[in-house]
Amino acid sequence: MYIVRPITMETLWGDTRLHAYQGDRAAQTIGCVYTLSGIDGIDCEIYNEKEETTLRRAVKKNPAVFGLEDGEEFPLIIAFDSCAQDVSFQIHPTDTYAKEQLQLPYGKSEAWYFIEKPSEGWVYAENKAGHRAAVEAALQKRDFHGVIDHIPVSENDLVYIRSGMMHALTAGSLIYEIQQSTNITYRLYDYERKDMHGHTRPLHVKEALANLDSSLHVQKQSFSEGSSFDQREFSLRHLALSGSYTNTYSIASVISVVSGSLQVDTFTVLRGGSILVMPEECIQLTGSAECIIAAAHPYWRAQDQE
Numbered sequence: 001m002y003i004v005r006p007i008t009m010e011t012l013w014g015d016t017r018l019h020a021y022q023g024d025r026a027a028q029t030i031g032c033v034y035t036l037s038g039i040d041g042i043d044c045e046i047y048n049e050k051e052e053t054t055l056r057r058a059v060k061k062n063p064a065v066f067g068l069e070d071g072e073e074f075p076l077i078i079a080f081d082s083c084a085q086d087v088s089f090q091i092h093p094t095d096t097y098a099k100e101q102l103q104l105p106y107g108k109s110e111a112w113y114f115i116e117k118p119s120e121g122w123v124y125a126e127n128k129a130g131h132r133a134a135v136e137a138a139l140q141k142r143d144f145h146g147v148i149d150h151i152p153v154s155e156n157d158l159v160y161i162r163s164g165m166m167h168a169l170t171a172g173s174l175i176y177e178i179q180q181s182t183n184i185t186y187r188l189y190d191y192e193r194k195d196m197h198g199h200t201r202p203l204h205v206k207e208a209l210a211n212l213d214s215s216l217h218v219q220k221q222s223f224s225e226g227s228s229f230d231q232r233e234f235s236l237r238h239l240a241l242s243g244s245y246t247n248t249y250s251i252a253s254v255i256s257v258v259s260g261s262l263q264v265d266t267f268t269v270l271r272g273g274s275i276l277v278m279p280e281e282c283i284q285l286t287g288s289a290e291c292i293i294a295a296a297h298p299y300w301r302a303q304d305q306e
Contacts, residue, residue, distance in 0.1 A: 021272030
């Protein structure tokens with residue numbers, strides 16, 4: 001078992017709501033608090049009563065403890081995201097593109113659990129025109145409203161975004177986000193926003209269009225306490241947790257606190273924090289908290305053998 005120390009990231013579209021989720025209180029435009037990440041550049045510190053290290057280093061040193069194989073990264077990134085503005089229109093790499101063009105084992109699918117719904121009550125997702133030509137035309141006009149659909153969302157909704165789907169979070173959203181650890185985003189359009197230095201952020205139109213899958217549709221469900229969600233990439237459980245927890249998955253699972261607090265060993269885990277539990281490990285907890293438990297599925301190994 002490890003406790004995870006979150007990482008704060010400021011963005012053009014962030015605000016201060018993530019101060020309540022262990023975000024750095026000196027930061028005023030927090031877009032993400034990474035409550036679990038072990039990739040190069042976003043590598044959370046992890047600790048227990050025996051050691052303190054980073055997730056990336058620990059996995060590299062002894063992957064089998066985490067249920068991983070040599071050379072594998074921890075396959076999930078988990079964050080709390082807060083949007084004061086609409087996020088860029090974007091697409092993430094598919095498994096096929098990641099393997100053939102990036103030499104990575106998988107692409108990037110993700111899911112959003114809405115703690116607070118967006119101001120307008122919807123997010124952007126899907127190519128409602130159903131074909132690539134419409135997206136290319138929207139790029140020329142710099143107007144995506146006729147191409148990307150509005151997906152209504154409420155608090156406690158869960159939205160699954162498969163790799164290859166065009167999407168964008170909208171202003172007001174406060175979410176728990178789970179994503180695969182291929183942390184690559186191809187921006188199609190960013191409202192021509194400029195950063196503090198007066199520069200627009202780079203777009204990746206060629207790569208985005210190469211990954212666009214216009215056949216994909218959003219999967220959405222209510223995800224109140226007691227709910228579960230399963231996809232090929234990961235599983236999620238939303239529950240009130242107390243007493244004990246045993247990880248029955250083959251890869252280390254992640255308990256993230258959405259509200260309340262938990263005590264494990266000599267450590268207290270507050271809202272926005274996470275506990276990493278090894279396969280078959282049982283931990284004893286005191287306190288009570290609303291939690292989301294995430295576990296990855298190593299489906300990419302079977303694909304590698306095909």
